[in-house]
Amino acid sequence: xxxxxxxxxxxxxxxxxxxxxxxxxxxxxxxxxxxxxxxxxxxxxxxxxxxxxxxxxxxxxxxxxxxxxxxxxxxxxxxxxxxxxxxxxxxxxxxxxxxxxxxxxxxxxxxxxxxxxxxxxxxxxxxxxxxxxxxxxxxxxxxxxxxxxxxxxxxxxxxxxxxxxxxxxxxxxxxxxxxxxxxxxxxxxxxxxxxxxxxxxxxxxxxxxxxxxxxxxxxxxxxxxxxxxxxxxxxxxxxxxxxx
Numbered sequence: 001x002x003x004x005x006x007x008x009x010x011x012x013x014x015x016x017x018x019x020x021x022x023x024x025x026x027x028x029x030x031x032x033x034x035x036x037x038x039x040x041x042x043x044x045x046x047x048x049x050x051x052x053x054x055x056x057x058x059x060x061x062x063x064x065x066x067x068x069x070x071x072x073x074x075x076x077x078x079x080x081x082x083x084x085x086x087x088x089x090x091x092x093x094x095x096x097x098x099x100x101x102x103x104x105x106x107x108x109x110x111x112x113x114x115x116x117x118x119x120x121x122x123x124x125x126x127x128x129x130x131x132x133x134x135x136x137x138x139x140x141x142x143x144x145x146x147x148x149x150x151x152x153x154x155x156x157x158x159x160x161x162x163x164x165x166x167x168x169x170x171x172x173x174x175x176x177x178x179x180x181x182x183x184x185x186x187x188x189x190x191x192x193x194x195x196x197x198x199x200x201x202x203x204x205x206x207x208x209x210x211x212x213x214x215x216x217x218x219x220x221x222x223x224x225x226x227x228x229x230x231x232x233x234x235x236x237x238x239x240x241x242x243x244x
Contacts, residue, residue: 030060030061031061031201031202032060032061032062032063032064032199032200032202033056033059033060033062033063033200033201033202033203033204034063034064034065034066034194034195034200034202034203034204035056035063035064035065035066035203035204035205035243036066036068036203036205037065037066037067037068037103037107038068043106044103044106044107044110046110046113049110050110050113050114052204053110053111053114053118053122054114054118056204057114057118057121057122060202061121062121062122062123063121063122063123064122064123064124064125064194065107065111065122065123065124065125066125066126066127066194067100067103067104067107067124067125067126067127068127068187069096069097069099069100069103069126069127100126104124104126107124108124111124127190130190130193130194130198132193134193134197135189135190135193138189138192138193138231138232139185139186139189141226141231142185142188142189142226142231143185145221145224145225145226146182146185148224150221150224151220151221151223151224152212152216152221152224152226155211155212155215155220156181156184156185156212157177157178157181158211159180159181159184159210159211159212160176160178160179160180160181160182160183160184161177161180184210184211184212185212187210187212188210188212188213188216191203191210191213191238192228192231192232192238195237195238196228196231196234196236196237196238197232201237201238201239202238202240202241203238203239203240203241204240204241204242204243205240205241205242205243206243207242208242209240209242213240214240216228217236217238217240
């Protein structure tokens with residue numbers, strides 16, 4: 001069995017609605033969901049992911065495995081050795097591509113452990129598939145709020161300071177917290193892009209929802225003029241569910 005990644009669809013394909021079907025589909029699982037998989041991590045736990053996919057496919061028409069490789073460039077930007085500058089963007093991009101392809105092959109092998117009728121309903125995508133004008137607009141609006149004095153900014157800074165990331169430069173203090181804050185903001189923009197615009201309304205994860213996302217959906221930033229509806233143009237649809 002070849003592990004070569006299959007050609008990947010464009011963001012517009014992910015968000016396109018399926019054509020109407022003449023036959024009844026009441027018995028089919030409905031809706032689409034996604035599950036984020038970090039790249040800089042231990043190998044995917046096959047014995048955990050296969051039953052998770054099997055369970056999600058009973059409930060949903062389609063499951064998206066999202067490889068979050070682009071977020072690792074934030075940690076790479078802090079890497080230094082003595083007086084040597086941090087790696088440049090091209091080095092970080094090359095590293096992210098290598099790690100992404102390795103994780104892609106791993107996820108694809110696990111997908112093919114499922115029966116074909118189920119495997120065909122599991123998609124694998126990278127961060128880059130959803131970086132489009134919609135994502136950029138979300139990211140820009142969130143960065144604008146971060147640049148102002150607001151509850152959102154304080155929460156982003158607090159999250160960056162309180163959630164250290166393994167492998168990040170140690171001893172950098174404020175610099176690490178600032179970069180971690182920007183990472184959290186980009187992650188929020190992507191979750192809005194996929195969960196609200198691409199139509200994968202249910203996100204699953206092994207822990208709690210990210211604090212910025214949880215607070216945004218709870219309406220904590222409404223006084224700052226920042227709500228899900230103001231960002232995406234319709235009432236919130238994304239929901240986060242924690243996996244066992």
